[in-house]
Amino acid sequence: MASFEPILTRHIHREDSHTLSGYKNVGGYKALEKMFKTMAPDEVIEEVNASNLRGRGGAGFPTGVKWGFIPKDSHKPTYLICNADESEPGTFKDRLLLNKTPHMMLEGMIISSYAIDCHLAFIYIRGEFYQEHKILEKAVEEAYATNLLGNDILGSGFDLEVVIHRGAGAYICGEEMGLIESLEGKRGWPRIKPPFPAIEGYLRCPTIVSNVETLACLPHILNRGADWFKSIGSEKGSGPKLYCISGRVNNPGVYEEPLGILLTDLIFKRGGGLIDGRELKAVFPGGSSSAILRADEIDGLRMDFDSLSAAKTMLGSAGIIVMDETVDMVSVCLNIARFYAHESCGQCTPCREGTTWLVKILNRIYQGNGSLNDIDMIFEITDNIGGLIDFSKGSFGKTICPFGEAVAWPIRSFVEKFKDEFIAYVAKGVEVS
Amino acid sequence: MATVVTSYEPTFWDKLYIPALFQGLMLTLKHMFKKKVTIQYPDEKHVPPEGYRGLHRLNKYPDGRIRCVACEMCAAACPAHCIHIVPGPSPWEEGKERYPVRFDIDLLRCIFCGFCEMACPEKAIELTEIYDFADYSREGLWIDKAGLLEIYELTKDKNFYDNSNEE
Amino acid sequence: MPLIKIDDKEIEVEKGITVLQAAIDERIEIPYYCYHPALSIVGSCRMCLVEIEGMPKLQVSCNTTIGELPPERKKDGKYDMIVRTQTEIVKRERENVLEFLLLNHPLDCPVCDQAGECYLQDYSYKYGRAHSRFLEEKRVRKNEYLGSNVIINHNRCIMCTRCVRFTREISGTNELFVQARGDVSKISIFEDKSLDNMLAGNVIDICPVGALLSTDYIHKNRFWNLEAKKSICTDCSVGCNILVYSQNNRIYRLNARENHNVNGYFICDIGRYGFHRYEDAEKVTSPLIRSDGGFKPISWEGALKEIYEQFSMSMSGEKQQIVGIASPFHTNESLFMFGRLMNNIFKDKSIIGKLPFIEDYEIHFDSGFRISKDRSPNRKGLLDFCPNLEDEILQKVKAGEVRLCYALDDGVDRKLDEEWESFFKSQRFLVVQTYAMTPLAKLAHLILLGPSPMEREGTMTNDQGRIQWLNPSVSLTNKTRPDWEIIMEFMNTVGKRELKYTSVNEVNLEMGERFPDYRGRTFFKIGYQGLPKKNITTSRPSEGRQAIQ
């Protein structure tokens, strides 16, 4: 692999990277000018399609294909929503972008809106991101002041309004249908699909929901061309990717690397290895919703969509959480389960009842009152919430939104891969009694 | 295969009939010294064994609440249609929110099959060992809630007839 | 028309309907809780999962629409969709969902009013697992009042949100909502904004479990003791279709019955709790005659003899001498007989009037449900069978000229104003046919014991001209006679006729002979869904789909 130069995070260390002038100094909004001058909306879609850009929010759906789903003959307005509701544990890449280069994302939003003929776009930002909200508000204000937003942008005849919408503390609102419901002022209960948001989303109009990082990639694609973008990373997923490393590593943080980088490189080179030189025990490769990997499973594992699904986990939001040998897996599993029980929206039966049940069982095991039977039951319950995980046949999701799978995968993997620790807890309980 | 049956041919002694006569007298004599089976009812009372199906009772919890929740499963199971229940909201703060306002059993119709006991999900109705509850009127054999609870008080600790024997 | 296969059944269905709907239409059982044909689809209970060929995961049948495939992509060469509802994986999935639903659901079926008509109970029995693996304590919350007539038992709630959607989409009143999220969520009301709209009682009907309870019925009886009769509501001229549940001739509750030409799936609370008015009324138990300022019982023969004597006196005069007061609370058959009595026997010596119609405000819901301002059930029938109705009878009839006044009773809550009271008081002989001691009955000289609204049988014509069958939900008590029979005896007595109808059906047939609009509208033909009058082609467009639950 050729040496890689950061693209999205190249200028974030500059003091003024979050201001309009700072962004313009490093070549910001050039793509926009180029696009307005030389490209028709269809050409933009084509270019993005050619770049093989896959959504960075977790599902990895090709962005250009998603744009193509919007009905052409619809009389309804089209909406773009930037999903800045980053709540996945272990993920903080969007926060960095919002903090440091909000204009890059805004430029991406304008490009995307132009491609799908949208004139009102929303940024759904997490309620907890108070500072980021302030920065973003300022950035949007600046953009309006310099005719980058509003009517007749840069004399192109294209109009776009951008509204920043603050969430209020609900993990599920990061799911696109939950987000749309929340934006409509309702509780964030994901709507049942079909119809998909590209057909009937916000206010039952065609809507595209894109992650911050996805949008931030767009200016670069237009600037340097799809072929350049495609050349970064592996064939199956191209482009730069922000990886978040946290947990028991020396240098936690966000690192930009191409898709398909080795997981071990990320942990030991960029992350600086484990604290106190301890042994690696396990790692979440893609936020807490991905299945956990044991230390012996990560050799040679590449961080892209397909390699990770082959390893029965997923890239997700690329939030890498590192656990060392001292970490108690049962308590971590309980922590994760408790998080999902708290964040379950309570709409579908399996998720509402199952998540709490899992917490109760795990808690029992943790307290030393479990039995071997409980361990098998966890397998069954996770299967019942999130589906039988058979990657050769696809997953059998059983809930309206992917939350069910997001609960089932990690918890199941914990019990599967660290069964001996769970058994030890059970045995401890038996001894005591 | 046919079986050949030979009829019994009486011997000489058999034909005399005297040994047989003494055999019979011996048996009678033997029983004269055995313990007598007859019970001098009503002075003495038969004590029925466990599981005897006699008069019904309505059970209570230790704190005095009636176990019955008036679900009418017993009435539904009753082949003689002798159970009549009027449900209502229970007067107790704790526990189940429903209880029988009236609970009547027509003992003249009852066939003491015990289906009610089996159908009861709350272990509220039970058949006791009481068998002598004859009365002079039909009305007297219509037992109500108070009556059933009284039977519970009489039988909850020990066998009804054991009790009477001691006194 | 797409052709689909569900299990082994080939079905041709309308394009765009859902798999669940197709299955319901064909009476193929797919269990469900959150779906209701009148409400929007949320797909949250996950009970109706089915296997569809070519789809990687199980699909919720309530949200899977059936479309048409191009010929080359048809399954097995001819089907647009192949659905399996009974495979191992589907059955296991049902078992799993039921296990989740029952985790925190109390096992208090003996106490629960829904037991016996509960789909959680039924499906658990059919598809569930026999034993619970849940070792922890169940979630326990106190019951709450949602409205003056509705109690919620949170423990039993399975969060299907049918009730919430009902208040948003049908009643449009929005009182109910889901509070909090996850497993602590519950159905709730906002402070003092309680669930007290005109349709509130329907949430009890649509609750698939025993979470929403009626204060009127709670702890009163068990479902299997009750006998359900299909009838119609008589509290306004819409004529909603209802189910009347009774035991030993006592009515315990009313539920809505589906009829897309009339009321859809719902009824209003006026009708739902209206039956108490008849129960609470002071009942008459025998024909009565006035004596010494009070009433004393009289036999039917005696009563008829009395009528004959009064009548023969009245017929001797020259002027109009018979006044008939008809009522829109009676069946077409009674009114037909009444019209015959007045018009054919008394002819020009009679005059037919009526008490003023009971009217209240009209209520329209955006969902299409309505409560008519005409709060009498059969105004159309009254006008059809008594065409020469005199509107201003108070002015037309002069006191002293009338020998006999024959009044059919009106609604139980009918009050008499002064004018009418003095009108009735001035009658020399007032015969009232009633079941309760109404203000009108108190003025009578002779009371003929007729059936109460719940005992009546016959047809009624609603304000859309639809003829519906009022089915008696409780049987007649000893001395009560059907209205038409009393009028028939009246006719035989005073008119020397020899009418010998033995049942209301015969009256109905005779009525059809004489009134062409009603020809062929027999009980057999109109059935439980009713039929429009002959000269009306459609009363209201039929929309909406049937529901098994």
Add this chain to the structure above:
Amino acid sequence: MAQNRTFKFTNPQRVEKILSQYPDKRSATLPLLHLAQEQEGYLTSAAIEAVAELVEIHPGEMMDTVSFYTMFYTKPMGKNHVQVCQTLSCSLNGADSLVDHISEKYKIAHGDVSQDGKISLVKVECLGSCDTAPVIRINDSNYESMTVEKFDKIVESI
């Protein structure tokens, strides 16, 4: 708890602006609730009813929305509202001991307000600063890489 029976936005221009941004009124629900909460510290029933009236829905439906989100409070919180992240990365790096420390020091459990009304504590899920775990949020500011000593210092300084 005395509830304000009436509620009025102190900044009607802001309300107007929020309402004008959205194609339908109801979408303005969340921003308006945020605004109301900023004004009162928590959402009173009167405030909920006022917002419901503004976006033309039933207060019940508004409560439906309010109760779903953890950042809306329907009862008063402390002057310093301490939110401790307890999700994985923070928990791995010692968030639990922080919670213990706070609840011991101020004698409050999760969801409580201290007697003098100065501090309230809630355990929240991921605050999105996993690289600088553990994280605490006091009112609207995040404090990263927290330790017990650091916390005490920060609270004193506020």
